[in-house]
Amino acid sequence: MSDSILSQAQFHNEEAAYAYVEARIWPKGAVCPHCGGVERNKLMGGKSTRIGLYKCYDCRKPFSVKMGTIFESSHIPLRLWLQAIFLIASSKKGVSSNQLHRTLGITLKSAWFMSHRIREAMKDGGLDIFGSSGGDVEVDETFIGRDFTKKPRGSKIGRGYEHKNKVFSLIDRNSGKARSVVVDDLKLSTLLPIMQASIDRNARILTDEAGQYTNRYANLSVYFRDHGFVKHMHGEYVSREDKTVHTNTVEGFFSIFKRGMKGVYQHCGHNHLNRYLAEFDFRYNNRKALGVEDEERADNLLLGVKGKRLTYRTIA
Numbered sequence: 611m612s613d614s615i616l617s618q619a620q621f622h623n624e625e626a627a628y629a630y631v632e633a634r635i636w637p638k639g640a641v642c643p644h645c646g647g648v649e650r651n652k653l654m655g656g657k658s659t660r661i662g663l664y665k666c667y668d669c670r671k672p673f674s675v676k677m678g679t680i681f682e683s684s685h686i687p688l689r690l691w692l693q694a695i696f697l698i699a700s701s702k703k704g705v706s707s708n709q710l711h712r713t714l715g716i717t718l719k720s721a722w723f724m725s726h727r728i729r730e731a732m733k734d735g736g737l738d739i740f741g742s743s744g745g746d747v748e749v750d751e752t753f754i755g756r757d758f759t760k761k762p763r764g765s766k767i768g769r770g771y772e773h774k775n776k777v778f779s780l781i782d783r784n785s786g787k788a789r790s791v792v793v794d795d796l797k798l799s800t801l802l803p804i805m806q807a808s809i810d811r812n813a814r815i816l817t818d819e820a821g822q823y824t825n826r827y828a829n830l831s832v833y834f835r836d837h838g839f840v841k842h843m844h845g846e847y848v849s850r851e852d853k854t855v856h857t858n859t860v861e862g863f864f865s866i867f868k869r870g871m872k873g874v875y876q877h878c879g880h881n882h883l884n885r886y887l888a889e890f891d892f893r894y895n896n897r898k899a900l901g902v903e904d905e906e907r908a909d910n911l912l913l914g915v916k917g918k919r920l921t922y923r924t925i926a
């Protein structure tokens with residue numbers, strides 16, 4: 611029988627936890643977050659010194675690997691952060707704050723704060739461009755929960771989707787990766803800048819027949835190499851002329867997202883929804899079918915902790 615992953619030292623010993631995080635965030639050795647110095651950083655010794663405290667002899671300031679990350683100014687031991695990250699990264703549907711609270715033995719408030727910070731670490735910078743070298747990119751939108759910024763509680767809601775949260779997602783068919791954002795409306799003037807920022811102009815865009823993509827003003831093939839669409843209204847889910855024209859991948863992504871969000875999204879405001887989307891994108895983009903196993907997924911999550919410092923103010 612192989613050893614349990616959870617028996618590894620970084621989950622139980624604070625020094626091992628620091629060493630584990632440092633090896634990933636500073637693969638070439640400590641970097642001073644104040645001045646960027648890499649040459650003259652020294653680990654502080656002594657019994658009263660905090661674990662993982664360095665001093666930079668270029669700018670003479672102290673620092674640790676937690677600085678400038680989601681761990682900064684958290685009183686929760688780093689080994690518990692690593693446990694939480696592993697649990698969240700290796701579970702298929704995510705882990706509730708309540709579960710973290712019970713499993714890790716921390717307060718519910720700490721657990722809630724921790725899980726939002728970890729979701730923040732799952733946000734990708736949106737740096738890789740979809741559909742490069744002429745690939746196919748599926749785009750679609752879906753509605754989820756109620757957008758209380760538009761229609762306050764107790765106000766009358768009509769039919770249609772005006773009062774719902776709107777999610778816009780892109781899927782690069784070659785890499786199998788997803789990127790999702792919450793949008794205020796579904797006008798082309800809102801969606802096109804998002805597409806242009808994420809998609810190569812040589813890509814082919816695949817959509818359904820929704821007006822914002824297909825009306826005579828839209829003309830997506832001006833902005834991208836080509837545009838294909840299916841007519842869902844006519845029961846067409848794969849184009850009869852070209853079998854590669856469909857949006858089934860992105861719709862599959864939405865169904866995973868909706869199943870996972872069930873019971874949560876009712877209470878989920880705009881900002882929180884963006885974080886949940888980051889979590890679903892992350893999970894989808896690091897899924898087993900793409901060859902990413904649990905430990906690698908947890909390490910990929912850990913690499914996202916940099917530059918994501920958050921306070922209670924920014925989360926609440």
Ligand SMILES: [Zn+2]
Binds near residue numbers: 642646
């Ligand atoms: Zn420095």
